[in-house]
Amino acid sequence: MRNLRMHPDRLLPADPAVREIARGLYRRVADAPICSPHGHVPAQLLAADQPFASPTELLLTGDHYVTRVLHGAGVSLGGVQAPAGLPPIDPRDAWNVLARHWHLFRATSVQYWFEHQLAEVFGIDQRLTPESADGIYDQIAERLTDDDYRPRALFERFGVDVLATTDDPASDLAAHRALAADPSFHGRVLPTFRADRIMDPAADGWRPALDRLEASADIPCTTYAGMLEALRQRRAAFRAAGGTATDTGVADAWALPLPAAEAERIHAAGLRGExxxxxxxxxxxxxxxxxxxxSAEDGMVMQLHPGIHRNHHRPTLERFGADTGHDLPVPMTYTEPLRRALNDFGTGTRLRLVLFTVDETSFSRELAPLAGFYPSVYVGAPWWFLDTPDAMERYRRAITDSAGFEKTSGFIDDTRAFCSIPARHDMARRVDAGYLASLVATHRLDEEDASQIADDLVRRVPYDTFRIPVDAAPDRTPRRADVDDLTYSAT
Structure with missing residues (x-):
C-alpha cells in the first residue's frame, strides 16, 4: 500500500539556495488566518452546522473541479451523481469510481488540494487507489460523525477569519445575521451581492429573478428606474449585514450606458417576453x-469576471444542471470595453474594481496596465482555470512590473468545496514564497522587503482591497492613505 505524505517543501523552488529563502518566507505565513473574500460556500452550511452526509458529497460531487476531470476522460457524470429527478447514486460506489480513475489527476492542482484534504484534514496516510478506496471512505465517514468535523469546528480549525459568500440580491441574509449574532461562532461570514440574473431581459429566468428582487426590496420593478432603485435598496441591506463587495460574471466587459428612454423600452419588452x-x-x-x-457611490468593492461561456454542453445542463464543470473560458479584452466607465468613475470616486480573467494573456496586456494607472482598478488573483501553481507564478511575473503587489486582490479560492479552502490558500502561500525568493536570489528585492510582502499578501492586502474591517487584528498598520477617499483628478 502506497503511503500518502505531503512533502514539507512541496511547490517550493528546486534550487537549494532559493528554496531556503522560500522556506523562511513561507514559515512567516503558513499559519496565518485565512481571508477568503470571494467564494461560494453557503452561509447556511455554517448556520445549520449539520454533519456532512458522506465523503462523496463533501469531497467529490461538491467540487466540480473533480467531476470535470472524470468527465473529460469519458467517465459519465451519471457514474458519480444522479441526474435531476432520479434516485441518488450510492456514495460508496461513486467514491470507487473516483479511486479507479485517480491516475487521471496526477500532477494537477486538483490532486494537490484533494490529497491535502485527505492528509491534513482527515489524517489519511494512504494514497487513494482501488484497493484502498473502501478503507479510506470508512475512515472519513467515521470522522464525519464526530463533532470536531462539523462545519463550524472545521471553520475554526482551518483558521478562517473571513469567508465571503455569493448571494442573490433577493436573499434574506438570515444565515449571515444569525452567525453575526452568535457569540459562540468565531469568524466572519460576509454576503456578496451578485445581480447577474437581472442583467439580461432576453435570458431565461430574468422575469422570475426580477419578481424576487421586487418582493425582497418591496419596490415595484415594472419600470427600469424602479428596478435600479430596488438594486440600491438591496445593496444597502447587504452592507447592513456586513457585505463589502459585489460580484458580477458577464459575457464581456463592455459597460455602456443607454439613454433612460431606451433602457425603459427594453425593460418593458422584457416584461412582455419580447x-x-x-x-x-x-x-x-x-x-x-x-x-x-x-459602487462609485456606495463604496462596495466591485468584482468583475467576464469571459466565461456558461453551460457550454446543453445535454449536461439539462440532465445535471448548472455548475457541473462545463463552463469554459473565452478570449477577453478590457481596455476599450471599460474606457467609458473608467473615464466616468475611475478617478475621484469611491469605485474599487477588481478585475479577474481566465484569459491569462490579458494579465500583462491589459489588467496590470489598467491597475498601474487607475486608482480604482485592482488585478484579481488567478481564478478558476488559472488557480494552479504554474499559473499563479505566471501571474506574478506578468503583472508585477506594472501593478506591483499592492494593487492585487490577495488569493481568491472561489470554491464550493469547503474542505479545500485551507489547501488552496496553502498552495498560494507556497507559490508566492517561491516567487519572492526568486526576486531575493536575483537581488531585485532584499529579504526584509520580501518578508514584508509575503506577510502583507496574506494579512493585509485582501482586507484592504475588499474594504474588510480588520479590528480583530490591532497590530495591522494601514497600507497607505486610501486614494479612493482623497480628492483626485487625472492630468
Whole structure:
C-alpha cells in the first residue's frame, strides 16, 4: 500500500539556495488566518452546522473541479451523481469510481488540494487507489460523525477569519445575521451581492429573478428606474449585514450606458417576453455601467469576471444542471470595453474594481496596465482555470512590473468545496514564497522587503482591497492613505 505524505517543501523552488529563502518566507505565513473574500460556500452550511452526509458529497460531487476531470476522460457524470429527478447514486460506489480513475489527476492542482484534504484534514496516510478506496471512505465517514468535523469546528480549525459568500440580491441574509449574532461562532461570514440574473431581459429566468428582487426590496420593478432603485435598496441591506463587495460574471466587459428612454423600452419588452438578444446585450452592458456607478457611490468593492461561456454542453445542463464543470473560458479584452466607465468613475470616486480573467494573456496586456494607472482598478488573483501553481507564478511575473503587489486582490479560492479552502490558500502561500525568493536570489528585492510582502499578501492586502474591517487584528498598520477617499483628478 502506497503511503500518502505531503512533502514539507512541496511547490517550493528546486534550487537549494532559493528554496531556503522560500522556506523562511513561507514559515512567516503558513499559519496565518485565512481571508477568503470571494467564494461560494453557503452561509447556511455554517448556520445549520449539520454533519456532512458522506465523503462523496463533501469531497467529490461538491467540487466540480473533480467531476470535470472524470468527465473529460469519458467517465459519465451519471457514474458519480444522479441526474435531476432520479434516485441518488450510492456514495460508496461513486467514491470507487473516483479511486479507479485517480491516475487521471496526477500532477494537477486538483490532486494537490484533494490529497491535502485527505492528509491534513482527515489524517489519511494512504494514497487513494482501488484497493484502498473502501478503507479510506470508512475512515472519513467515521470522522464525519464526530463533532470536531462539523462545519463550524472545521471553520475554526482551518483558521478562517473571513469567508465571503455569493448571494442573490433577493436573499434574506438570515444565515449571515444569525452567525453575526452568535457569540459562540468565531469568524466572519460576509454576503456578496451578485445581480447577474437581472442583467439580461432576453435570458431565461430574468422575469422570475426580477419578481424576487421586487418582493425582497418591496419596490415595484415594472419600470427600469424602479428596478435600479430596488438594486440600491438591496445593496444597502447587504452592507447592513456586513457585505463589502459585489460580484458580477458577464459575457464581456463592455459597460455602456443607454439613454433612460431606451433602457425603459427594453425593460418593458422584457416584461412582455419580447426582448431580442441584441436588446438583451445592450441592456446588460447598461446594467454593468449602472452597477459600477452604484459602487462609485456606495463604496462596495466591485468584482468583475467576464469571459466565461456558461453551460457550454446543453445535454449536461439539462440532465445535471448548472455548475457541473462545463463552463469554459473565452478570449477577453478590457481596455476599450471599460474606457467609458473608467473615464466616468475611475478617478475621484469611491469605485474599487477588481478585475479577474481566465484569459491569462490579458494579465500583462491589459489588467496590470489598467491597475498601474487607475486608482480604482485592482488585478484579481488567478481564478478558476488559472488557480494552479504554474499559473499563479505566471501571474506574478506578468503583472508585477506594472501593478506591483499592492494593487492585487490577495488569493481568491472561489470554491464550493469547503474542505479545500485551507489547501488552496496553502498552495498560494507556497507559490508566492517561491516567487519572492526568486526576486531575493536575483537581488531585485532584499529579504526584509520580501518578508514584508509575503506577510502583507496574506494579512493585509485582501482586507484592504475588499474594504474588510480588520479590528480583530490591532497590530495591522494601514497600507497607505486610501486614494479612493482623497480628492483626485487625472492630468
Amino acid at each position: 426582448a431580442t438578444d441584441a436588446e438583451g446585450e445592450a441592456y446588460r452592458r447598461d446594467i454593468l455601467y449602472r452597477l459600477m456607478e452604484m
